[in-house]
Amino acid sequence: MQTMEPQRVESKDISLWLKQAYFLINRRVLAYFLSVSLFFVSLFFCSQALASASAIGAPILLLVVFLIFTAFLFYFTLAELVMVSFSSDHSHSINPSAIIHAFLPNQKVFLKMTVFGVVIGISYCFASVLLNPGKDVYAISEQILTLLTKDSTLIFYLFKTGAVFLCFILLVMFTLRTFFCVPLILFHDMNYAEAQALSHRAIMKNIKVMSIVLMMWVTVFVISVNVAPALAIVFLPLFSAFNYVSYRHIFLGQGTNEKVKESKAAVALS
Secondary structure, eight states, rough: OOOOOOOOTTHHHHHHHHHHHHHHHHHHHHHHHHHHHHHHHHHHHHHHHHHHHGGOOOOOHHHHHHHHHHHHHHHHHHHHHHHHHHHHHHHOOOOHHHHHHHHGHHHHHHHHHHHHHHHHHHHHHHHHHHHTTTHHHHHHHHHHHHHTOOOOHHHHHHHHHHHHHHHHHHHHHHHHTTHHHHEEEEEEEEOOHHHHHHHHHHHHTTHHHHHHHHHHHHHHHHHHTTTOGGHHHHHHHHHHHHHHHHHHHHHHOSSOOOOOOOHHHHHHHH
């Protein structure tokens, strides 16, 4: 295991992380927008496939497959946005092939994170059903499948699904102590066990700060789900950039973004 020792941070650093995340997004607005758009387009086709398969029956099985595929897609998007944040921070250009080549060697690690995440998510679902005797898992599964077959509500449903997945991934990250796993895996070539152990150490070392982070993002995502699901388009890149900036501060000791570097063309013209 790599010997990277996470450092302690303070609660006031959270506002700094949000500010730095915003600046990174502002530098690469188009790249962030394209990445998020690709996620929702992929989610659209995935939901259409699920709607077509719903005629076969077995709604619970179909939803489990849907959750696994969508969660993997979500982790890929999160990894993509973290890499965009890295490129924005260092004024590097980035293209889809570079993202795919960085992701492919770690796809098994992300698949393992996905499976663990879906298991935790299903556990949360069962817990919520137990607290609400008026519904059961089968009825909820059928209700979701019905929503997916209604074109009039599909766009709204996809935005709401994106917001729910943000909240879902966040709860999974804190339950499994994997909040920093994505950048640790991408930038330090760690396996799941190494990244999870190091992420756990960072969270426990900064338990007060990370508890505030958890409450802050859960509140934001719950509001998004219930009030304005379309805000998921904004919160997904913001959360990803925030994840990168907080990792960078805690593990690399870099609390502020690098200055924007001039391109060679701009230097030549001057």
